[in-house]
Amino acid sequence: MAVTETANYTPLTEQTAVELAAQLDFFPKGAALSSREIGDGNLNYVFHITDETGKGLIIKQALPYAKVVGESWPLTLKRAKIEANALKKHGEYVPHLVPEVYATDEALAYTVMEDLSHLTVARAGLIAGETYPKLSDDIGEYLAQTLFHTSDFGLHPFDKKRLAAEFSNPELCKITEDLIFTDPFFNNETNDFEEALTADAEAIWNNKALQLEAAKLKQSFLTEAEALLHGDLHTGSIFASKDETKVIDPEFAFYGPIGFDVGLFLANLVFQSITRGEEGRDVITDHIRNTWDVFSSRFSELWEQENQSAFKDTTGYRETVLEKIFRDSVGFAGAELIRRTIGLAHVSDLDGIEDDEERIARKRQALRTGEAFILKRAELTSIDDVLSLIGALR
Ligand SMILES: Nc1ncnc2c1ncn2[C@@H]1O[C@H](COP(=O)(O)OP(=O)(O)O)[C@@H](O)[C@H]1O
Numbered sequence: 377m378a379v380t381e382t383a384n385y386t387p388l389t390e391q392t393a394v395e396l397a398a399q400l401d402f403f404p405k406g407a408a409l410s411s412r413e414i415g416d417g418n419l420n421y422v423f424h425i426t427d428e429t430g431k432g433l434i435i436k437q438a439l440p441y442a443k444v445v446g447e448s449w450p451l452t453l454k455r456a457k458i459e460a461n462a463l464k465k466h467g468e469y470v471p472h473l474v475p476e477v478y479a480t481d482e483a484l485a486y487t488v489m490e491d492l493s494h495l496t497v498a499r500a501g502l503i504a505g506e507t508y509p510k511l512s513d514d515i516g517e518y519l520a521q522t523l524f525h526t527s528d529f530g531l532h533p534f535d536k537k538r539l540a541a542e543f544s545n546p547e548l549c550k551i552t553e554d555l556i557f558t559d560p561f562f563n564n565e566t567n568d569f570e571e572a573l574t575a576d577a578e579a580i581w582n583n584k585a586l587q588l589e590a591a592k593l594k595q596s597f598l599t600e601a602e603a604l605l606h607g608d609l610h611t612g613s614i615f616a617s618k619d620e621t622k623v624i625d626p627e628f629a630f631y632g633p634i635g636f637d638v639g640l641f642l643a644n645l646v647f648q649s650i651t652r653g654e655e656g657r658d659v660i661t662d663h664i665r666n667t668w669d670v671f672s673s674r675f676s677e678l679w680e681q682e683n684q685s686a687f688k689d690t691t692g693y694r695e696t697v698l699e700k701i702f703r704d705s706v707g708f709a710g711a712e713l714i715r716r717t718i719g720l721a722h723v724s725d726l727d728g729i730e731d732d733e734e735r736i737a738r739k740r741q742a743l744r745t746g747e748a749f750i751l752k753r754a755e756l757t758s759i760d761d762v763l764s765l766i767g768a769l770r
């Protein structure tokens with residue numbers, strides 16, 4: 377990382393975070409503020425500042441390295457600016473589905489934003505058996521609005537290319553390129569899995585057909601600047617309640633293939649489908665189906681209403697675009713299922729299963745499902761095909 381990037385940077389402490397919050401015009405003058413670092417993610421500090429009435433705000437600060445690994449893994453501070461700008465850009469289309477950004481500081485790499493502590497991180501809630509009736513309606517809407525409006529279908533080509541340049545995010549993309557698309561498909565030292573899964577991992581590393589498809593997915597991720605993605609849309613990046621949904625943490629935002637955001641969210645629902653008993657599974661199946669249905673129908677409506685392309689009404693064009701997004705989504709979902717099982721950075725849906733035999737069985741199922749998604753994605757033509765495949769691999 378360039379020396380200049382950290383020249384004026386100091387990490388906040390709970391104390392300095394309070395001092396910073398007091399300087400903002402947010403709490404009443406002289407309010408008694410308290411501060412707690414609550415970050416449970418892999419990369420950043422998150423300070424929760426509250427006054428005596430319970431009113432709160434969040435200060436998220438990037439560290440000059442990946443928190444999960446330590447100082448041996450330097451990481452650009454620019455990601456804080458990318459995250460704040462992505463929240464604001466996506467907020468232009470779906471203000472009700474992202475936190476409000478109150479202030480930013482590029483040198484100190486922090487973002488001050490709306491406190492969402494009244495909501496629960498969706499992954500934790502789903503694992504606990506919570507139901508979120510609006511989750512797939514809201515995420516389908518979020519995906520359609522943010523991805524359509526930042527694509528060539530929704531923007532003038534000059535604006536789209538300017539935005540793509542603004543959201544160039546090579547360092548964070550490299551993490552995804554390595555951790556999702558490369559390392560799990562080879563015997564790489566970043567991989568992380570229980571000994572009982574060794575033969576399963578080796579089968580992946582020896583599967584040449586799978587590697588070829590992984591290479592194609594990686595190429596798509598590297599080269600297809602279709603829309604401004606969230607870039608890491610898993611259920612740990614979503615806050616939810618029965619009547620609200622908010623998407624946080626778009627520090628991996630960049631111009632990439634639309635199916636990447638759709639696929640990551642679907643894969644994280646699939647983890648729930650895999651780990652739940654029969655009684656709790658239907659609600660997840662419905663969310664998987666509804667996410668695609670809402671996304672594709674809202675995307676189609678926006679296409680009809682707002683697409684300026686000369687080919688907008690060309691027979692079969694919209695269908696062709698949606699078929700590609702669908703195929704990509706299934707493939708990217710497959711890569712996410714595999715990387716969260718044997719790669720670096722797991723999900724608690726699987727790792728939290730206490731019984732060893734059950735945990736290993738569910739992880740094997742996740743690997744089988746991921747492989748099938750990647751290898752069969754060209755044959756799957758509807759979301760019901762995907763759901764049947766998930767069912768057949770139980
Ligand atoms: N706006 C917010 N309101 C309340 N809590 C938040 C907010 N943003 C983040 N958090 C808390 O901090 C945790 C980590 O945030 P996240 O943005 O996912 O960090 P990282 O980039 O390190 O993964 C979240 O799981 C959540 O508990």
Ligand SMILES: CSC[C@H]1O[C@H](OP(=O)(O)O)[C@H](O)[C@@H]1O
Pocket residue numbers: 416417418419442444551552555608612613625720721
């Ligand atoms: C060393 S980064 C690993 C992993 O962490 C990110 O997740 P999050 O910021 O939500 O904790 C992202 O998924 C990266 O792939």
